[in-house]
Amino acid sequence: MEIPFSEMARRARQTEIIKILAKSSKIPDFISFAIGIPAPETVPVETLKKIANEILEKEGLRALQYSDTKGNIQAILVDFLEKDNIRAKEEEIVITTGAIQGTFLATLALCDPDDIIVSEFPVYPINLQTFRMNVREIIPVSMDSEGMIVDELVEKVNSLSKKPKFIYTIPDFQNPSGITMSLERRKKLVEFAQEKGIFILEDTPYRYMRYEGERLPSLKELGGDIVIHINGFSKTISTGLRVGYVVAPRELAEKMVSIKQGADFSTPLLNQLMVSYFLEKGLWEEQMERIRSIHTSRLHAVLKALKEHFPENVTWTEPRGGTFIWVTLPPKTDIKELLDRALENRVGFVPSSDFYLPEIEKDYPPAMRLNFPYYGEEKIDEGIKRLAKALRETLG
Numbered sequence: 001m002e003i004p005f006s007e008m009a010r011r012a013r014q015t016e017i018i019k020i021l022a023k024s025s026k027i028p029d030f031i032s033f034a035i036g037i038p039a040p041e042t043v044p045v046e047t048l049k050k051i052a053n054e055i056l057e058k059e060g061l062r063a064l065q066y067s068d069t070k071g072n073i074q075a076i077l078v079d080f081l082e083k084d085n086i087r088a089k090e091e092e093i094v095i096t097t098g099a100i101q102g103t104f105l106a107t108l109a110l111c112d113p114d115d116i117i118v119s120e121f122p123v124y125p126i127n128l129q130t131f132r133m134n135v136r137e138i139i140p141v142s143m144d145s146e147g148m149i150v151d152e153l154v155e156k157v158n159s160l161s162k163k164p165k166f167i168y169t170i171p172d173f174q175n176p177s178g179i180t181m182s183l184e185r186r187k188k189l190v191e192f193a194q195e196k197g198i199f200i201l202e203d204t205p206y207r208y209m210r211y212e213g214e215r216l217p218s219l220k221e222l223g224g225d226i227v228i229h230i231n232g233f234s235k236t237i238s239t240g241l242r243v244g245y246v247v248a249p250r251e252l253a254e255k256m257v258s259i260k261q262g263a264d265f266s267t268p269l270l271n272q273l274m275v276s277y278f279l280e281k282g283l284w285e286e287q288m289e290r291i292r293s294i295h296t297s298r299l300h301a302v303l304k305a306l307k308e309h310f311p312e313n314v315t316w317t318e319p320r321g322g323t324f325i326w327v328t329l330p331p332k333t334d335i336k337e338l339l340d341r342a343l344e345n346r347v348g349f350v351p352s353s354d355f356y357l358p359e360i361e362k363d364y365p366p367a368m369r370l371n372f373p374y375y376g377e378e379k380i381d382e383g384i385k386r387l388a389k390a391l392r393e394t395l396g
């Protein structure tokens with residue numbers, strides 16, 4: 001029977017990363033730079049085990065039942081955000097099932113099928129999927145070493161006959177590029193959004209993963225109500241807890257809560273409490289220090305290996321935080337072939353095609369995203385050597 005898929009479902013496509021993960025799980029001694037996750041050693045398993053026990057002792061049944069759709073840990077998040085100069089009221093915070101759900105709910109709350117949004121490119125494919133399914137057009141804006149090119153954004157938005165509903169950006173250690181938006185760009189972007197009355201969707205899962213350099217203010221700090229601020233504890237505590245949050249103007253936050261009822265009704269209370277106990281016990285600083293120390297040495301190891309093993313006509317970003325490096329390849333590189341060769345050589349990466357709209361992919365050079373923190377230094381060197389071999393085989 002032919003399934004009568006909706007137009008929305010027809011726009012959903014399977015990304016290469018899903019296929020890579022499926023294929024590579026069957027290959028022994030595989031080194032994957034593909035999936036975006038922190039060093040496994042940074043996930044505080046023992047601490048979380050104790051905390052989960054403590055919660056179940058204290059809260060019992062309550063922790064295992066349905067909970068408030070808006071979430072239950074706003075009070076602790078108000079204090080947490082204040083340390084980052086974000087002054088949020090409890091009613092402006094929605095707890096979400098991962099940061100992904102924040103973008104999903106904001107998109108559904110703001111966009112009609114005939115709407116336009118703006119996004120920087122290359123960009124995180126899962127949210128790109130949400131945009132593709134729910135709006136008519138995504139206006140692409142390129143990035144350089146200072147982040148989204150705001151002059152290009154201004155020019156494009158000013159030439160549109162319809163105002164976009166929001167501008168999507170990942171200003172800190174961007175996925176996939178690792179680039180951080182400069183202070184000057186942040187100010188310019190916020191000023192433009194305020195002048196035009198266009199929301200900015202600021203997605204910040206890597207914000208607190210800075211290993212070097214000075215802290216920069218979030219767009220939320222600079223822009224107040226024009227900015228919808230999204231984050232979560234996936235990369236800093238555990239991806240599997242699925243605890244995220246959104247800070248948005250009160251009315252929008254309320255609308256997102258109404259929509260969330262039909263998405264999953266509530267984010268598991270046990271998981272929310274695990275995060276709030278973790279923060280209340282003052283374990284955050286120590287956790288961030290652990291991430292910083294392990295990830296910094298791995299970042300340097302990947303950069304060193306790239307320099308040693310990759311040819312001169314290949315360039316890469318040198319991020320100061322987060323988990324990704326973006327490697328730009330010679331224009332003639334067939335990225336699909338490179339991926340096949342890489343898999344044959346037992347190494348994985350995510351190809352640039354996953355991070356663009358199919359219709360704009362050809363306007364950008366082929367590239368690969370490498371997640372750098374997962375392995376120790378020896379494996380990193382071996383993995384980069386294998387990638388360099390696959391690249392030589394592809395370029396001939």
Ligand SMILES: Cc1ncc(COP(=O)(O)O)c(C=O)c1O
Binds near residue numbers: 036244
């Ligand atoms: C930009 C961006 N947003 C959201 C997410 C997902 O976050 P979460 O696991 O909190 O849903 C990721 C994870 O890779 C990401 O890179």
